[in-house]
Amino acid sequence: MTTPAPLNAAAEQYVKLVLAVGQHDKNYVDAYYGPEAWAKEAEAARMSLLDIGGRAAALVKEVEDVPVPDDALLAMRRRFLLTQLNALSARVRMLSGEQLKFDEESEALYGARSPRHTEADFEAVHAELEKLIPGPGPLPERLTRFRQDFVIPKDKLDVVMRTAMEEARRRTLKFVKLPAHESFTLEFVTHKPWGGYNWFKGNATSLIQINTDLPIFISRAIDLGAHEGYPGHHVYNALLEQHLVRERGWVEFSVYPLYSPMSFIAEGSANYGIEMAFPDAADYLRDVLFPLAGLDPKRADEYSRMEELNKKLSYADNEAGRRYLDGEISRDAARDWLIRYALLSPERATQRMAFIDSNRAYIINYNAGQDLVKQYVERQAGPGATPVRKWEVFLELLSSPRLPADLR
Known part of the structure; x- marks a missing residue:
């Protein structure tokens, strides 16, 4: 099973974007145990929310351009990156002031909605x-x-x-x-x-x-x-x-x-x-x-x-x-x-x-x-x-x- 090189590159950029969002939201990064240098880089750069949103949108297009792999696990990996990036973009919009209804927010961030109860x-x-x-x-x-x-x-x-x-x-x-x-x-x-x-x-x-x-x-x-x-x-x-x-x-x-x-x-x-x-x-x-x-x-x-x-x-x-x-x-x-x-x-x-x-x-x-x-x-x-x-x-x-x- 060989991972397309663009997915590996996109994965690294995704991690760096998550760390960048963490500079604006102290609760966002729940766990990180990757290269320490990436965390320091995010802290030093303190990328703006506008730039993070722009880079996330560009990265989504890069991942979408990767053909869906025949291997089921690799296809799942590609879908995971797209889903997580879209949620990251939604969080950036919220941090920038966009207001979402409860169901809209849960769909945008978690890919699900809660059933309604009376x-x-x-x-x-x-x-x-x-x-x-x-x-x-x-x-x-x-x-x-x-x-x-x-x-x-x-x-x-x-x-x-x-x-x-x-x-x-x-x-x-x-x-x-x-x-x-x-x-x-x-x-x-x-x-x-x-x-x-x-x-x-x-x-x-x-x-x-x-x-x-x-x-x-x-x-x-x-x-x-x-x-x-x-x-x-x-x-x-x-x-x-x-x-x-x-x-x-x-x-x-x-x-x-x-x-x-x-x-x-x-x-x-x-x-x-x-x-x-x-x-x-x-x-x-x-x-x-x-x-x-x-x-x-x-x-x-x-x-x-x-x-x-x-x-x-x-x-x-x-x-x-x-x-x-x-x-x-x-x-x-x-x-x-x-x-x-x-x-x-x-x-x-x-x-x-x-x-x-x-x-x-x-x-x-x-x-x-x-x-x-x-x-x-x-x-x-x-x-x-x-x-x-x-x-x-x-x-x-x-x-x-x-x-x-x-x-x-």
Whole structure:
């Protein structure tokens, strides 16, 4: 398999353009482990947004002029570069002042749109939660009180988190071969708009940070361990590095622009990875994490039923974000909407609004991304597929240049 020389040249220019955008948007370059000289060059040059946009448009034409390769993987690489460059151009326009509607933005940056949901969709879930958590007062308040019994004590947070992450790692390594030296460092931080973050450093290493601004519920140990670590972001980045950067020399994968279609795959696969690694999550919570955290295992099944129902409200984030960012409701009204329909506590609704303010339509990547990845894996694996077969399809996705359009 021989890559057309113009694609290799375009890949290098693409990386340099991503780094150039990073000089105007501190969140844009989520990870970079390519040549240090390129990063220094971008910092020194500080190319204007106008110039970046012009060069990106010219580069798109260069890649379009490359005939579609017969090899499926190379054709995917060509399509990846075009898709990422178009998203980069959209981000440059936004940084230059162009305003997009929520759906327009998600399509331009992530190559996808979130399905629409009505209040009635969420109220149907509320009705199920009402039966599980009866009593006086509004449902959001009852749910908040109920969940307080399942907060990980601060003095147990480190051991619970590390135990869940190591279990996620153990389970993932049964199906995937990672470099022998792969590793992660875990840190607890505060004053962030997110709950957890993976900072991939290259050489199959990550810094995983957990935000402790708000109390952390016991199920989040599994969610964060799998999502940020195994088989989530850490594994996704390590596999791209191993198979595409090191083995094939595709430099475009040495940089990860956050506001791009890559994030739809990254977040969607990381969320789906929770289910892949922990199909028995309720049992693992009851038998391992509840005792470790000093919580009552007899209430574990009740708690797990509540969390399973609560996950069905995830699209309420997208609806609040769409209405707020499209100017249909105020920020305060969006926060109240999250309390009413996503059943968030006032503190968590405030934190969620901070995330939406910072990342805007990025929120679709978690739920719409998860749904598309799940559908793709299950369709490719086939009806009645064994766990081994599903893992094969899942890991092939994580190791490839596939983007949202390739999963439909």
